[in-house]
Amino acid sequence: MNLTKTTQSLEKNGYKVSVFQTLEEADRYLNQQIDSTTVGLGGSMTIEEMGSFQTLSTHNEVYWHWHPADGLTAEDTRKKAMDTAIYLSSVNAISEDGEMVNIDGAGNRLASTLYGHEKVYFIAGTNKIVENLHQAIDRARNVAAPLNGKRLDCKTPCAVKGNRCYDCNSEERICNAMVIHYKKMMSSEMEVILIEESAGY
Numbered sequence: 179m180n181l182t183k184t185t186q187s188l189e190k191n192g193y194k195v196s197v198f199q200t201l202e203e204a205d206r207y208l209n210q211q212i213d214s215t216t217v218g219l220g221g222s223m224t225i226e227e228m229g230s231f232q233t234l235s236t237h238n239e240v241y242w243h244w245h246p247a248d249g250l251t252a253e254d255t256r257k258k259a260m261d262t263a264i265y266l267s268s269v270n271a272i273s274e275d276g277e278m279v280n281i282d283g284a285g286n287r288l289a290s291t292l293y294g295h296e297k298v299y300f301i302a303g304t305n306k307i308v309e310n311l312h313q314a315i316d317r318a319r320n321v322a323a324p325l326n327g328k329r330l331d332c333k334t335p336c337a338v339k340g341n342r343c344y345d346c347n348s349e350e351r352i353c354n355a356m357v358i359h360y361k362k363m364m365s366s367e368m369e370v371i372l373i374e375e376s377a378g379y
């Protein structure tokens with residue numbers, strides 16, 4: 179894994195990039211950057227491990243369907259999160275050439291990383307970095323998605339039989355769309371937060 183090459187490639191592709199050694203440092207940085215605004219979060223074990231929902235909620239209006247506010251369903255919260263100034267998402271895989279790959283079941287996270295927010299932060303541990311786009315797609319499909327299937331206790335072959343994708347037709351399939359971010363989208367500021375420790379799937 180070549181962190182320097184990945185950082186340079188992401189910058190060349192139009193993203194601001196900030197590198198931190200620990201989840202705690204990354205969370206502290208985000209907590210300084212994001213203040214007195216509205217924030218939406220996509221489903222993310224990395225963000226959960228960072229504790230950013232809790233820290234940001236002390237001085238922002240934060241919507242995360244993993245922690246719906248009183249009186250809101252998870253679906254209500256997903257919709258509220260799509261209408262915020264700031265959006266935080268993790269990434270299933272990043273190539274050293276600066277492409278990012280994400281797979282979604284509901285699509286809220288993919289939609290928000292493409293359009294609609296003033297600024298999007300992509301957050302990832304360096305365990306998500308692979309050499310090229312082919313490997314990034316493979317990681318998203320055969321590593322990240324099966325681990326998420328297991329976490330969610332889905333009745334899908336990846337969760338039941340083993341850690342690879344079977345391109346299933348299960349009703350509980352969590353891989354319904356994939357987005358490849360080749361370069362920064364036109365209408366949002368975008369920053370990639372890379373963390374030099376393993377985080378999420």
Ligand code: SF4
Nearest residue numbers: 323336343344346353
């Ligand atoms: S397509 Fe199905 S088998 Fe493949 S990772 Fe997604 S849920 Fe699992």
